[in-house]
Amino acid sequence: MSQGTDIGLKGPVMCIVGARPNFMKMAPILRALAAHAPAIPALLVHTGQHYDANMNDRLFADLRLPAPDLNLEVGSGSHAVQTAEVMKRFEPALDEHQPSCVVVVGDVNSTLACTLVAVKKGVPVVHVEAGLRSYDRRMPEEINRVLTDQVADRLYTTERSAGDNLAREGVDVSRVAFVGNVMIDSLLDAREHARPAADTLVAHDLDPGLLQHPKGYGVVTMHRPSNVDDAETLARLLGVLAEVSRELPLVFAMHPRTRNNVQRFGLQGLVDGARIAVLPPQGYLEMVGLMAGATVVLTDSGGLQEETTALGVPCLTMRENTERPITVEQGTNTMVGRDVAAIRQGVADILAGRGKRGRVPELWDGHAAERFAADLYAWLRAGAP
Numbered sequence: 001m002s003q004g005t006d007i008g009l010k011g012p013v014m015c016i017v018g019a020r021p022n023f024m025k026m027a028p029i030l031r032a033l034a035a036h037a038p039a040i041p042a043l044l045v046h047t048g049q050h051y052d053a054n055m056n057d058r059l060f061a062d063l064r065l066p067a068p069d070l071n072l073e074v075g076s077g078s079h080a081v082q083t084a085e086v087m088k089r090f091e092p093a094l095d096e097h098q099p100s101c102v103v104v105v106g107d108v109n110s111t112l113a114c115t116l117v118a119v120k121k122g123v124p125v126v127h128v129e130a131g132l133r134s135y136d137r138r139m140p141e142e143i144n145r146v147l148t149d150q151v152a153d154r155l156y157t158t159e160r161s162a163g164d165n166l167a168r169e170g171v172d173v174s175r176v177a178f179v180g181n182v183m184i185d186s187l188l189d190a191r192e193h194a195r196p197a198a199d200t201l202v203a204h205d206l207d208p209g210l211l212q213h214p215k216g217y218g219v220v221t222m223h224r225p226s227n228v229d230d231a232e233t234l235a236r237l238l239g240v241l242a243e244v245s246r247e248l249p250l251v252f253a254m255h256p257r258t259r260n261n262v263q264r265f266g267l268q269g270l271v272d273g274a275r276i277a278v279l280p281p282q283g284y285l286e287m288v289g290l291m292a293g294a295t296v297v298l299t300d301s302g303g304l305q306e307e308t309t310a311l312g313v314p315c316l317t318m319r320e321n322t323e324r325p326i327t328v329e330q331g332t333n334t335m336v337g338r339d340v341a342a343i344r345q346g347v348a349d350i351l352a353g354r355g356k357r358g359r360v361p362e363l364w365d366g367h368a369a370e371r372f373a374a375d376l377y378a379w380l381r382a383g384a385p
């Protein structure tokens with residue numbers, strides 16, 4: 001008997017991860033599928049889009065993700081190459097395992113690639129974190145979001161505005177379910193095991209005294225191509241961070257794309273001359289510990305905007321737009337773009353005690369994955385699309 005048929009499913013649920021931001025979403029989903037009564041069999045497929053130990057293995061351990069059942073090992077490449085490689089390698093896996101559906105999360109290239117393969121084979125596609133829109137089509141993630149949502153069969157949203165976006169794009173509301181934010185399930189689960197920020201610095205031979213500043217410390221992450229691929233923009237942003245660090249010491253967990261570009265553009269001096277502790281990409285428990293204790297988080301990440309809102313830590317987002325408006329409307333997030341004056345002002349406001357306190361959005365309560373699993377099972381049993 002094929003996995004799943006004994007509980008009335010056509011086969012197992014095939015869950016896809018590719019890159020770092022997928023892992024914190026998939027971990028609670030896999031646990032909720034296993035805890036559901038009856039247990040829903042799942043297969044974990046890793047496309048291998050992210051492969052560094054720092055971007056990958058440590059996060060798997062921190063999030064208690066099981067080893068993938070399959071690793072497609074696609075690695076890096078242009079968007080076309082990466083997407084095409086995932087598609088080529090995913091197709092035979094799909095044929096072999098005959099799943100009842102494919103579950104994709106977020107907006108990375110692997111999300112879209114596996115979606116395209118599955119829908120064309122008539123396998124139902126389920127998208128978690130559907131409907132988010134930056135309305136900026138220069139972002140590769142925005143293309144991935146729009147296309148995935150157009151063809152996916154069941155769409156799970158994290159905030160109500162996402163449902164409105166889908167309705168505007170002509171998506172039938174009967175395909176959409178608002179279950180809350182599975183990434184916050186991971187955050188709440190990890191918070192009590194988070195690694196103290198001082199330990200993280202010590203582990204990298206850095207002086208934890210940096211964190212003892214009367215104003216605390218700030219945390220920085222930055223990896224969007226729009227911020228780090230252009231030498232002049234990256235120099236400007238590093239310049240303002242160096243300036244901020246004179247007021248508030250910074251801990252910068254640097255993505256490989258950013259690190260490569262800092263070297264390539266000869267900008268290392270900007271960082272070396274500042275009160276900035278540069279770390280490699282961090283594990284999840286380290287990142288949660290760093291964020292939870294921070295005075296401010298400066299970032300261009302999607303996930304950190306949500307995590308800081310859930311933690312009640314002020315966040316300055318170095319982007320022109322956000323696909324997560326609830327973090328600005330209800331949470332602790334302020335958009336500062338790449339505008340040096342706005343970044344300076346944002347930090348000054350927070351240091352003066354005028355940072356946003358915010359509130360936790362609806363259904364960001366640590367139980368989103370349970371609601372997802374219950375809905376998915378009912379939907380599959382009812383015959384899916």
Ligand code: UD1
Nearest residue numbers: 019020021049050051052055076108109110140141256257
């Ligand atoms: C991807 C996602 C983005 C997400 C980000 C988080 C897409 C379109 N983008 O962007 O949404 O916010 O992950 O990290 O899918 N690299 C390594 N080691 C790795 C992975 C990548 O060195 O383990 C290098 C690659 O060689 C490449 C660069 O980092 O030069 C970018 O990696 P890539 O996966 O193409 O996209 P990200 O910028 O990480």
